Amino acid sequence: AQRVTQPEKLLSVFKGAPVELKCNYSYSGSPELFWYVQYSRQRLQLLLRHISRESIKGFTADLNKGETSFHLKKPFAQEEDSAMYYCALSVGGGGNKLTFGTGTQLKVEL
Amino acid sequence: GAVVSQHPSWVICKSGTSVKIECRSLDFQATTMFWYRQFPKQSLMLMATSNEGSKATYEQGVEKDKFLINHASLTLSTLTVTSAHPEDSSFYICSAVRLAGGTYNEQFFGPGTRLTVL
Numbered sequence: 001a002q003r004v005t006q007p008e009k010l011l012s013v014f015k016g017a018p019v020e021l022k023c024n025y026s027y028s029g030s031p032e033l034f035w036y037v038q039y040s041r042q043r044l045q046l047l048l049r050h051i052s053r054e055s056i057k058g059f060t061a062d063l064n065k066g067e068t069s070f071h072l073k074k075p076f077a078q079e080e081d082s083a084m085y086y087c088a089l090s091v092g093g094g095g096n097k098l099t100f101g102t103g104t105q106l107k108v109e110l
Numbered sequence: 111g112a113v114v115s116q117h118p119s120w121v122i123c124k125s126g127t128s129v130k131i132e133c134r135s136l137d138f139q140a141t142t143m144f145w146y147r148q149f150p151k152q153s154l155m156l157m158a159t160s161n162e163g164s165k166a167t168y169e170q171g172v173e174k175d176k177f178l179i180n181h182a183s184l185t186l187s188t189l190t191v192t193s194a195h196p197e198d199s200s201f202y203i204c205s206a207v208r209l210a211g212g213t214y215n216e217q218f219f220g221p222g223t224r225l226t227v228l
Contacts, residue, residue: 043114044154044203044219052214086153095207095215097144102153 002027004089006101013077014109021072021104023061023087031089033063033070034098038084047072047085057081077108111137114206116220123194124228131189131223133204139184140206144217145177148201160187194227201225 003026013019025031035047048056050063050070061072070087087101113136123129133143141162146154158179159167166179176198178190187206191198201224205217 043221044205046216049214095142095209095217097156097159098154098217099156100153 002031002089002091002099004087004099004101006085006087006104008104009102010105010107012107012109015079016076019072019074019077019081019106019108021085021087021106023070023072023101025068025070025087025089027068027089027091029091031091033061034088034090035059035061035070035072036086036088036100038086040083044086077106079108079110082106082108112208112216112218113137114204114218114220116202116204116223118223119221120224120226122226122228125195126193128190128192129194129225131191131202131204131225133187133189133206133220135185135206135208135218138206138208140187140208141184142207143181143187144205144207145179145187145189146203146205148203148222150201154203157189162187191225194225196227199225199227 005024033050036044037047038044059074063070084103084105086103088098090096090098115134117132143160145157147157148154156169157172160179160181162181168174181187201222203222204220207217
C-alpha cells in the first residue's frame with residue numbers, strides 16, 4: 001500500500017526566508033505526486049502536480065525517485081503563504097483516489 | 111469553473127438517527143466522486159469512491175452498510191450516515207473529478223460538512 005509522510009506538523013519561517021516543506025512517499029510503482037493547500041476557512045485546492053513541472057505562486061516541487069521525495073520549495077516566503085499544505089499521492093493520475101500526508105502548517109511571520 | 115458544493119455545511123443530530131450529506135458538481139459533470147473523512151488536526155482519509163450508475167467502492171475498514179453512498183446523477187453524490195453514533199462525528203469532505211480530455215484530470219474539493227452526533 002502507498003504511504004505519504006510529512007514529518008513536520010508546523011513550520012514557522014520569517015517573511016522573505018526560504019521555505020521547504022518535506023514530503024516522502026512509499027510506493028513500489030510510479031505514482032503521481034501532488035501538493036494541495038488549504039488556506040484558513042477555505043476548501044482544499046490543488047497547488048501543483050509533479051507531471052506538470054510548473055511553478056505556482058513561486059512554489060516548485062521536484063520528484064526525486066531515488067529518495068522517494070517530493071519536497072515543496074519557495075525561495076522567499078510571503079505572509080499570504082501561511083496555510084496548511086498536504087502532500088498527496090495518486091496511482092494513475094489526478095482523477096484517481098488520493099492518499100494524503102498528515103499535512104504541514106506553514107506560518108510565515110513578519 | 112469547477113465548483114463543488116456540499117450540503118449541509120454543518121449538521122447536529124441525535125445518536126441513532128441517519129444523516130444525508132450531498133455533494134454536487136455545479137458546473138461540470140463528474141462520473142467519479144470521492145468521500146473523505148477528516149478528524150481534528152489530522153489528514154484526510156479516503157472512505158469510498160463513488161461512481162455514477164454503479165456501486166461505490168469502499169476502502170478497507172469502512173462499513174458500507176453504515177456509510178451509504180448513492181451517485182444517481184453526473185452532478186450529485188450523497189453520503190448517508192446511518193444510525194449515527196458520537197464516534198461518527200467528523201468533518202466529511204467530497205471531491206469530484208473533472209475529466210480534462212487530453213490534459214490532466216483533476217479533483218475539485220467541496221467545502222466539507224461538519225457532523226456532530228450527540
